[in-house]
Structures are given as C-alpha cells and as structure tokens.
Amino acid sequence: MKAYLTRRYWFSASHRLHNNAMSAEQNLAVYGKCNNPHGHGHNYALEVTVAGRVEAATGMICNLADLDAFVDEKILQRFSHENLNTLEEFRSVIPTTENLCIEIYGILERGFHHAAVEKIRMEETMLNSFEYAGGREAKH
C-alpha cells in the first residue's frame, strides 16, 4: 500500500536577488524590490513529501523522528536565520525560492534514505509557492 506523507517545517532567512552579469538597471528591472542591496527576509514554509509502502510492523512510511532529525540537522540548521547570499550554495546561484527548492531537494535526495523523497514545496509568502520533484512531474 503506497502512501505519501507530508511534513511541514518553518524557517526564516534573508536574501537578495541580484545577478552580477546584469547592469544595475537590469537588476532593478528584473528583480524589483527584491534587488534591495541590504536584502530582505521571509518566513519560509517547507513541505517535504516522502512516498513509500506502509510498513506492516510500524504502520509508517518512515519514522517521522528520522525525517525531523534529518531536516533539522541538514536543512533548518543550515538555512535558518542566515542570509542565503552568504552561503556557499548561493555563491554563484541566485537564491530565489526556485533555486532554494532545488538545493533542498538535493540535500534530501542525497542524504535521506528512510523513504523515497517525492517532492518538496516551499511557500515564500502566503501568496506564492514553489514545488520541485527532482525534475519529475510531481504527484499533486
């Protein structure tokens, strides 16, 4: 019996959207307020969806404590209360929420082995959200 489990996490971080290859005017035109040189912050909601058979012995797809511990150590501690632009991951990648999704999906796919990572979804604000399933079509 295959099922999908989604857990929601929260973290706060700041970023600035700016591409060095573009002029100041182009940056302002493309990124608008997000180009403010001092950066700005969001409360990001991160939803991690894992997929798998429900194990008969435990009734679980995977142990939530394992997922929580992994996300806390590898994702929340890495990104929470950081300026994303200062992190190695975003030295040459613009820290849009699209790119943050791809980065976080990669961390989960490489390091979390208790269940298959189906997709992640991030809300940057209440009005916008992003999903990434490793390039696959996400099951909605």
Added chain:
Amino acid sequence: MVYLTRKAEFSASHYYHNPEFTPEENRRIFGKCNNPHGHGHNYTLEVTVKGNVDQKSGFVVDLKDLKETMNREVLDAVDHRFLNKEVKEFRDRIPTTENLAIAIWNWLQPKLNAARLHRIRLYETPDLFVDYYGEA
C-alpha cells in the same frame, strides 16, 4: 473530468504500539506516541472525488450525499473515539495516520456511486498530512 474536495474534521485519540516489539523497541521507535493511555488530535480530512459534470445538475457529485456518506462511514466510526480500542481495523493494526488514511479510503470507496474516489488527504496536525490514492 473535474475534481471536487470536501473537508471534515474529527477528534480522536490513539497510541502506537507493536506487541511484537519489546517495550524498549516500542519506546525507541514510537517515542511519545507509545504512551499507552493515548493522546489526541484534531484531524482534518479531505476527500477528493473525480467525475464528469452531470449535464442536468451541473454537479460532479451531490454534495449532500457525499457529506452524508462521510458522516456515516467515517465520522460516526472515528469521531471522539480511542482508535486502538474502538475501531476494529486497529485491533491488530497500528492507527498511524498512514493506516487511518487507508482505512478511510476502504470505507468510502465502495460507498460512492456517482463519482470515483481520487484521494484521501488526512491532516493529523496542520504541519503533517498523509495522501493515499488507493492501491498503486
């Protein structure tokens, strides 16, 4: 094909315990959820059905029928119950949210006439939910 989702809320208690595990294993695997006196949640259930829009009624499914079916098949069985002790599916199966979503699918699926069941989404808390689409 149009998809329609109806929500419902219920409160229930449960605990996680596998009699084949030792007390230490149960505590290690299930943590606080292993407390034998149980603990409760306010669950939110989303039932999504799919079907073609009926030309005469403009409906995918009669919402009143769906609500009554959900009340009869699901809420009457689980609302304000201790799942481990009062729901027969969980006499020998651990009432995790995964297994509860599957049980709800199995209760509803044979009772729906006009529309086909597409998905059961069950929130245990606002930050945790399970999706089940039937046997893959």
